Amino acid sequence: MADLGRAALFVSLGLAVYATVVGAWAARAHKRRLSDSAGNALLAALGSTAVAGAVLLSALLRHDFSFVYVAQHTSTELPTGYSISAFWGGQEGSLLLWLLVLTAYASAAVLINRRRAPDLVAWSVPVLGGVAVFFAFMLVAVSSPFETQTAPVEGAGLNPSLQNPYMLAHPPLLYLGYVGLTVPFAFGMGALLAGRTDERWIVATRRWTLVAWTALGVGQLLGAHWAYVEVGWGGYYAWDPVENAALMPWLAATAFLHSVMIQEKRGMLKVWNVLLVILAFCLSLFGTFLTRSGVVNSIHSFTESPLGPWFLGFICVVTAGSLALVFWRLPLLRTKTRLESLVSREAAFLYNNLLLVALCLTILWGVAFPMLSELVRGETRTVGRPYYDFFLRTFGLPLLLLMGIGPLIAWRRASLRSLGRMFIWPAGIAVAVGVVLLALGAGSSVPGLVAYTFSAFVLTTIVLEFVRGTRAVGSFTQLVGRNRRRYGGYIVHASVVLLALGVAGSGAYGSSAERKLSPGQSLSVAGYTLTYRSLSQQRGANHIALRAAVDVSRGDKFVARVQPGKNRYFAEQQVSNEMAIHTDWLRAEDVDVIADQINPGGAIYFKVLVKPLVNLIWVAGFVFLAGALVALWPDAREQRRLAARYALAEA
Amino acid sequence: MTAALVLAALVAAAAVLLVAVPFLREPAPSEDTLPEPRDSVKRALAFAEERDRALSALKELEFDHRTGKLSDDDYRELVGAYRRRAAAALQGIEPAK
Amino acid sequence: MIALSIAGVLAIFLLYTSIAGGGTPTLKPSQLAGHNDRVSLVGMVTGKPSGDGHNTALRFHLRDRDGTAAVPVVYRGSVPDLFKPGREVVVQGKLVNRMFVAAPGTLVTKCPSKYAPAKSSNT
Numbered sequence: 001m002a003d004l005g006r007a008a009l010f011v012s013l014g015l016a017v018y019a020t021v022v023g024a025w026a027a028r029a030h031k032r033r034l035s036d037s038a039g040n041a042l043l044a045a046l047g048s049t050a051v052a053g054a055v056l057l058s059a060l061l062r063h064d065f066s067f068v069y070v071a072q073h074t075s076t077e078l079p080t081g082y083s084i085s086a087f088w089g090g091q092e093g094s095l096l097l098w099l100l101v102l103t104a105y106a107s108a109a110v111l112i113n114r115r116r117a118p119d120l121v122a123w124s125v126p127v128l129g130g131v132a133v134f135f136a137f138m139l140v141a142v143s144s145p146f147e148t149q150t151a152p153v154e155g156a157g158l159n160p161s162l163q164n165p166y167m168l169a170h171p172p173l174l175y176l177g178y179v180g181l182t183v184p185f186a187f188g189m190g191a192l193l194a195g196r197t198d199e200r201w202i203v204a205t206r207r208w209t210l211v212a213w214t215a216l217g218v219g220q221l222l223g224a225h226w227a228y229v230e231v232g233w234g235g236y237y238a239w240d241p242v243e244n245a246a247l248m249p250w251l252a253a254t255a256f257l258h259s260v261m262i263q264e265k266r267g268m269l270k271v272w273n274v275l276l277v278i279l280a281f282c283l284s285l286f287g288t289f290l291t292r293s294g295v296v297n298s299i300h301s302f303t304e305s306p307l308g309p310w311f312l313g314f315i316c317v318v319t320a321g322s323l324a325l326v327f328w329r330l331p332l333l334r335t336k337t338r339l340e341s342l343v344s345r346e347a348a349f350l351y352n353n354l355l356l357v358a359l360c361l362t363i364l365w366g367v368a369f370p371m372l373s374e375l376v377r378g379e380t381r382t383v384g385r386p387y388y389d390f391f392l393r394t395f396g397l398p399l400l401l402l403m404g405i406g407p408l409i410a411w412r413r414a415s416l417r418s419l420g421r422m423f424i425w426p427a428g429i430a431v432a433v434g435v436v437l438l439a440l441g442a443g444s445s446v447p448g449l450v451a452y453t454f455s456a457f458v459l460t461t462i463v464l465e466f467v468r469g470t471r472a473v474g475s476f477t478q479l480v481g482r483n484r485r486r487y488g489g490y491i492v493h494a495s496v497v498l499l500a501l502g503v504a505g506s507g508a509y510g511s512s513a514e515r516k517l518s519p520g521q522s523l524s525v526a527g528y529t530l531t532y533r534s535l536s537q538q539r540g541a542n543h544i545a546l547r548a549a550v551d552v553s554r555g556d557k558f559v560a561r562v563q564p565g566k567n568r569y570f571a572e573q574q575v576s577n578e579m580a581i582h583t584d585w586l587r588a589e590d591v592d593v594i595a596d597q598i599n600p601g602g603a604i605y606f607k608v609l610v611k612p613l614v615n616l617i618w619v620a621g622f623v624f625l626a627g628a629l630v631a632l633w634p635d636a637r638e639q640r641r642l643a644a645r646y647a648l649a650e651a
Numbered sequence: 652m653t654a655a656l657v658l659a660a661l662v663a664a665a666a667v668l669l670v671a672v673p674f675l676r677e678p679a680p681s682e683d684t685l686p687e688p689r690d691s692v693k694r695a696l697a698f699a700e701e702r703d704r705a706l707s708a709l710k711e712l713e714f715d716h717r718t719g720k721l722s723d724d725d726y727r728e729l730v731g732a733y734r735r736r737a738a739a740a741l742q743g744i745e746p747a748k
Numbered sequence: 749m750i751a752l753s754i755a756g757v758l759a760i761f762l763l764y765t766s767i768a769g770g771g772t773p774t775l776k777p778s779q780l781a782g783h784n785d786r787v788s789l790v791g792m793v794t795g796k797p798s799g800d801g802h803n804t805a806l807r808f809h810l811r812d813r814d815g816t817a818a819v820p821v822v823y824r825g826s827v828p829d830l831f832k833p834g835r836e837v838v839v840q841g842k843l844v845n846r847m848f849v850a851a852p853g854t855l856v857t858k859c860p861s862k863y864a865p866a867k868s869s870n871t
Contacts, residue, residue: 007659011666018670030685036673044669048662119687194687198696265711267704358757369771379779381771382788390764410715410725411708418722468718516802566829575829596826597802605802607826645699648692 002067005055005146008048012099013136015045019129027122027193035122039110042128045136046103053100056093056145060086066151069093075157075571077542082158085167089158091292091307092145094171098288099135101179105208106132109183113204116646120200124190131182134314142306160543160569161576166226173219174246178284180212181249184256185281188274189322192329197270202260203642207632213253214628220246221621232579234512234592234609236617239388241367245287248367251360252280255353262349265411270333271326272353278322283360285315290367343419348406352399359395363388393447397454400500403493404458407465425464430457448508455497455504462490462497480630488631495623498616505613506590514596514607526610528591529553533561535602543567545578548595548604552582559584564595564606583615590614702740709733772840777810778817780843789848790838790858793831794818801827801855810837810848819843825853 023038025031056069060083065071073086073093088094106128114121139145158167184205191201223243224236237243256276262269289311326333339346366383373381408422433456434449442449466476466487473479480487513525522531533549547565551558562580569576582591589612597605688696712733716726774788789810797808806827811818813836823839831837836858841850 001655004655004658004662007655008662011659011663015666015670027685030687032683032685033673033677033680035685037670040669040672041666044666047669048666051658051662118685122685196688196693198693198700200696265704265708267700354754354757362761370774373771380774382774383771387764387771394760408720410720411711415722415725418720418725422720465718469714472714472717577829597800599800599803605826641703645703646696648688648695648699 001055001059001064002146002148005052006140006144008052008055009096009136009139009144009146011048012045012052012103013133013140015041015048016129016132016136019045020126020133023122023126023129027119027126032118035118035125036114038125038129039114039121042103042106042110042125042132045132046100046107049096049100049103049136052139052146053087053096056096057084057087060084063155064151065153065155066148067145068147068149069145071149071152071155073156073158075155078155078158079163081165081168082163085162085171086158088171088175089162089167090145092139092143094175094288094292095135095139095143096145097172097175098179099132099139101175102128102132102135102182105179105183106186109187109205109208116643117200117204119194120187120190120196120204122190123193124186127186127189127193128182131186131318134310138307138310142310157571160567160572160574161230164226164230166222166230170219170222170226173215173222177212177214177216177219177246178249178288180208180215181253181277181281181284183208183212184277185322188277189325192274192325195329195332197332199263200646202263202273203646206260209253209257210628210632213250213257214625214632216246216250216253217624217628218621220250221618221624225618225621228614229579229581232577232594234579234594234607234611236614239366239385242291244363244367245290248360248363249280249283249287251356251363252276252283255356255360256280258349258356259353262346266337266346267335268337268339268346269350270335271330274326274333276353276357278319278326279357279360282315282319283364285311285318289315343409343416345406345409345411348402348409352402352406355395355399355402359391359399362391362395396500397447397450400451400454400458400497403496404454404461407461407490426457426460429460430454442509445504445508448504451500451504451508455501458497459494462494465490482635482637484633484635485631488627488629488633491627491630492624493627495620495627498620498623502613502616502618502620505588505616506611509612511610512608514605516597516599516603516605518601518603523606523608525608526589527554528559528608528610530591530593530606530608532604532606535598535604540567542571543569546595546598547578548598548606550580550593550606552591552593562591562593564593566595566598585615588613588615698740702737705733705737705740709737774838776812776815776817777819778812778815780819780848783843786840786842786851788838788840789819789821789850790836791819793833793835793837795833797831797833801825806855808833810839819846819848821848821850823850823852823855825850825855827855828857830857831855 019038019041022034022041026034026038056067058064059067059070060074061080063070063074063076063078063083069090069092070086073089074083078086086093088097106125109128110121110125184201187201187205191197220243223246227238228234228236256273259269259273259276263273289307292307339350341347366387370380370382373379404426408426409419430453434453437449437452442452466479469479469483469487470476473482511526513523515523517523517532519532519534522529524530529552531551531553533551535546535548538545538547545565545567547563550562550564552560552562560582562582564580565578567576567578568574577594580593582593584591589610592609592611594607594609595604596607599605709730712721712726712729715721716723721729772786772788773783774790775783777789777791780787780789790813791810792813793808794811795809797806798804799806801824806823808821808823809818810821821839821841823841828837838856838858839848839850840854841848843849
């Protein structure tokens with residue numbers, strides 16, 4: 001069966017090469033049937049890649065250890081769900097998943113658009129094919145999931161820390177996001193190759209970008225929640241290169257989503273938009289590469305993984321090629337439209353873009369720094385949390401404020417008088433909130449206070465937008481129904497505010513305490529008293545669970561009993577930390593109790609963290625999804641209008 | 652083992668078939684050129700986008716005015732210019748047709 | 749206008765790096781000699797560690813991943829669950845008189861599997 005998998009991938013590679021080479025030739029020579037044929041190659045590649053995927057999946061489900069990959073990532077007692085998740089648990093499998101999602105997306109994009117915009121699709125197919133060639137080649141020649149061996153009796157199993165439902169959702173969502181950014185990239189490059197300067201490619205890929213961006217956003221929040229709840233150090237984001245790997249393309253995609261609105265309204269920034277989509281795609285490639293190879297920590301681990309040089313080479317080729325393409329078509333893309341006023345909605349969008357890209361690039365610098373410093377100085381230097389926190393505050397806080405300012409300003413230019421009128425309520429409320437918070441002691445953290453005040457400003461603006469809009473149109477559902485992107489966007493902005501509140505609250509206003517306690521002793525933090533009662537031991541399916549019973553009280557009122565502890569896994573010889581979280585919804589904070597060190601005598605070194613507002617981060621995830629869905633919801637009227645517009649070209 | 656080979660051959664055959672479909676469907680078509688917009692159509696498209704932009708700007712102008720983001724004076728000042736732009740863009744499309 | 753903002757961003761960036769310095773060096777035990785500043789030390793745990801970090805200081809040896817150069821380390825603070833001989837760890841601190849004195853709470857194990865960024869003992 002492994003032979004079938006290998007053969008199927010070989011077929012995929014061949015089809016990808018056909019789609020690229022023949023597709024490019026057909027587009028150049030304006031040959032219709034040949035171009036259709038190249039598009040079909042992508043459809044066929046989906047089929048052959050799916051066959052390869054099915055082979056791997058069946059091997060995983062059967063625990064067929066003659067497959068090296070299956071032996072490395074599963075074991076006989078591994079539950080079915082996790083055997084499935086092992087598909088993307090390792091390098092080879094996740095490359096296969098990438099190719100599968102890519103061919104699926106490419107097929108859909110080709111099928112949807114080939115009759116409506118044949119010249120655009122004709123040139124997008126070779127680009128999609130080119131990316132597929134890379135991944136198929138990696139799978140065939142460098143990193144194959146179908147290596148075989150004499151089957152060992154037992155497999156290595158899945159790391160216990162990965163055996164939870166998050167493993168089923170988080171990676172696939174991120175892949176749907178990463179790969180999704182390929183489609184706008186391919187159509188953008190396709191438009192340049194076809195010599196088209198209109199917005200057709202943006203209109204065609206708008207939903208793709210939104211879906212990919214939403215998947216990346218939700219995937220990251222899931223990852224953060226996973227880290228918070230399961231990994232158990234009380235945090236949700238460590239600025240780890242692997243985490244940044246997903247954040248960077250998301251930031252670039254956010255900038256792109258905003259700047260295409262300017263191109264739509266004013267016809268400006270065509271070059272900027274194309275550059276942004278290239279950046280987003282390259283960052284998503286880079287992100288895949290970072291997650292899959294241990295590269296960042298040192299150049300040495302870079303050359304250890306066979307994937308490293310290939311990926312880097314591919315990213316360089318893509319960057320150089322696409323920039324060359326932009327440069328070649330530059331005369332076509334230049335427009336004469338200028339920004340009329342620095343105080344206009346376009347300007348606000350531009351500032352937003354600059355801040356997002358600046359944040360993205362500083363993160364990129366932080367991630368690449370160890371590699372660069374080793375190349376230049378011979379010694380690896382790393383940047384720590386303070387670096388990222390500084391830039392998150394410097395660029396993030398103004399971004400937060402901009403979310404509130406943008407909607408209040410009119411397009412083209414805003415008059416100062418109407419600005420004043422618009423700002424009065426939000427600014428007033430924000431100042432009032434700020435003063436109250438200051439009185440309550442929030443001045444202990446200046447960035448925190450600023451974040452809260454700005455959040456109040458933005459939330460007021462959003463509410464007022466809905467109120468004013470409903471008054472102007474007459475009905476709330478009509479308002480949102482006719483302006484799905486705008487009001488969906490406002491909902492997403494609200495979710496970002498919630499996120500900011502959660503991050504600021506838990507980051508700037510948290511407290512912690514740690515102490516070694518024997519049974520009966522207690523420690524206090526932030527008004528809570530935690531008393532360690534007893535230690536117990538329980539046997540699970542594949543582990544022993546040690547749990548400490550800790551009573552949490554406030555004043556002299558009992559609040560809850562939590563059970564922090566550790567799990568000792570037999571097979572993997574590993575210990576995992578099981579942090580206990582008590583959520584106090586009324587006080588809007590989490591009390592995290594970690595049994596850091598369990599001494600043989602029964603005394604335990606406890607760490608307690610109090611995190612205000614941290615749950616707003618997860619609430620933000622739901623609001624984000626809701627807003628994105630509203631923005632994504634197809635608008636029949638707008639579809640008709642766009643179809644009529646492009647019917648000219650497609651007649 | 653042989654099952655794998657047979658299946659692999661089937662996959663390859665299906666792939667070749669799918670790729671050949673456009674030629675099998677139309678072995679001798681009347682024309683085989685990729686439909687691409689002529690320069691005149693591209694110009695008309697540019698005007699169509701300009702027209703849509705102008706019309707949507709007008710709509711937003713009204714909306715901003717109704718929700719109070721634009722003062723009456725500013726509105727009066729801008730609405731004339733916007734209407735002229737929209738008219739110009741609409742005229743731009745006519746010649747190509 | 750774009751040029752101005754890029755200049756502005758670069759200015760902020762340069763200001764920050766000049767104040768905060770350009771990152772912390774990450775060194776292997778063999779590279780430690782001569783460094784008196786605070787560094788990140790990365791290596792493999794060898795020998796028999798003693799102590800537990802909280803009651804008594806954790807003492808262990810760290811050696812180059814592919815080499816023999818080793819350095820004794822003394823550490824106080826939370827010890828990650830994955831810590832044991834053979835594991836790769838990172839710890840911050842300073843070399844003092846041939847002994848690496850670690851900054852409290854900075855001991856982190858590198859994840860054994862390439863996948864999840866399983867960090868322990870991070871605040």
